[in-house]
Amino acid sequence: MHVPILDLKPAYDELRAELDAAYHRVMASGRVLLGPExxxxxxxxxxxVGAAHCVGVANGLEAMQLVLMALGVGPGDEVIVPSNGYIATWLAVTHVGARPVPCEPDPRTYNLDPDRLEAALTPRTRVILPIHLYGQTADMDAIQAVARRHGLFVLEDAAQSHGALYRGRPAGSLGGAAGVSFYPSKNLGALADAGAVTTNDAALADRIRHLRNYGSKIRYQHEYAGMNSRLSELQAAFLRTKLPHLAAWNARRADLACRYFGGLKGVGDLVLPHVPDWAHPVWHLFVVRTARREALQAHLAAHGVGTQVHYPTPPHLTPAYASAGGKRGDFPLAERLASEVLSLPIGPHHSVAQIDYVCAQVRDFFQAPSAPS
Ligand SMILES: Cc1ncc(COP(=O)(O)O)c(C=O)c1O
Known part of the structure; x- marks a missing residue:
């Protein structure tokens, strides 16, 4: 059997008629940017999301960057970011000239640990930027409590959490604003790069609306030094087509996650995802941990199962951040996770049989007498 980590074609096959109609609608309209779609x-x-405003932008990185720009965060300011996770979160901070200040995750959920936040704050801190990693929200009430005590803005990185709930409230509505990615592999994915900001703050939304379009309210009148970060009509039309299917697709992911929990319980040293009782994850990724990650990955590849590592190098150890002087040992939890995590295939178009096959292959790996140690 072949189980790809990701295959975008079945989503098109399922929605072909609707996506094709959306394409023709936009083509026939002659409007390609900043239009009705x-x-x-x-x-x-x-x-x-239950937010008052959404502003479509070009991608998730720029969504977060635009929020920071709109808040006036810049050189001399600090933003708390997770020490683990994707580099885009850090880059949004770097690109406005501020300094990303890493904070270690909760070792069970892999999300920002609210108990460690206060130690990372300085008088320069302006924003806390938690990621809802792998599709499960961070502990937002605890994070908001710290933010309130210190007068800080909370910006959610909601790139991986479309439809996820925290104590019944949707990701993207849990902070002052959220940056969302619609990168094609996301739970709600466009067919090219796309992103958005959600917020309840009308003034902030208005500012971002102009910042995404060269800082212009009226054509060729530029009030801010803005960006070109627009979500195209075509991608908006595709996203409108897919949005009504998101809940059902997330439910399929949840069923497959259940299957993994049943099939992988107590296997070797494998650590399964931890879901606190307040979380309702959407399983953007199903991430397990093992000290024998490389060998397990090779075994699965040899048996037709695609996997990935999200992410192999914590941002502080990447060449991109070498000038910040980060070194091995600075963020041991992030470093350990980077060496142990493995994402198994999960998506709305994987079958139960495929997931059962992956489970069987993982069990074989740990049970084989010759399994490498
Ligand atoms: C956690 C996280 N933040 C930010 C991004 C950036 O989104 P984009 O690729 O749309 O810029 C991504 C995905 O790519 C992500 O997974």
């Missing part, structure tokens, strides 16, 4: 999608996505 974007406006409609912004309203529909805001409603789905």
């Amino acid at each position: 974007l406006e409609a999608f912004e309203g529909e996505y805001a409603a789905s």
Whole structure:
């Protein structure tokens, strides 16, 4: 059997008629940017998240960057970011000239640990930027409590958490604003790069709306030094087509996650995801941990199972951040996770039989007498 980590084609096959109709609608309209599809999608996505405003932008990185710009965060400011996770979160901070200050995760959920936050704050801290990693929200009430005590803004990185709930409230509505990615592999994915900001703050949304379009409210009148970060009509139309299917697709992911929990319980040294009782994850990724990650990955590859590592190098050890002087040992939890995590295939178009096959292969690996140690 072949189990790819990701295959985008079945999503197209399922929605072919609707996606093709969306394509033809946009082509026939002659409108390709900042038109009715974007406006409609912004309203529909805001409603789905329970946020008052949504501003479509070019990608998730720029969504976060634009929020920071709109808040006036810049050189001399610090933003708390997770020490683990994807580098885009750090880059959004770097790109506005501020300094990303890493904070270690909760070792069980892999999300920002609220108990470690206060030690990372300085008088320069302006924003806390938690990621809802792998599709499960961070402990937002605890994070908000710290933010309130210190007068800080909370910006959610909601790139991996479309539809996830925290104590019944949707990711993307849990902070002052959220940056969302619709990168094609996400739970809600466009067919090219795309992103959005959600917020309840009308003034902030208005500012970002202009910042995404060269800082211009009226054509060729530029009030801010803005960016070119627009979500195209075509991608907005595709996203509008997919949004009504998100809940069902997330439910399919949840069923497959259940299957993994049943099939992988108590196997070797494998650590399965931890779901606190307040979390309702959407399983963007199903991430396990083992000290024998490389050998397990090779075994699965040899048996037709695709896996990935999210992420192999914590940002402080990447060449991109070499000038910040980070060294091995600075963030031991992030470093350990980077050496142990492995993402198994999960998606709305994987079958139960495929997941059962992956479980069987993982069990074989740990049970084989010759398994490398
Ligand atoms: C956690 C996280 N943050 C930010 C991003 C950046 O999103 P984009 O690729 O749309 O810029 C991604 C995904 O790529 C992500 O997974």
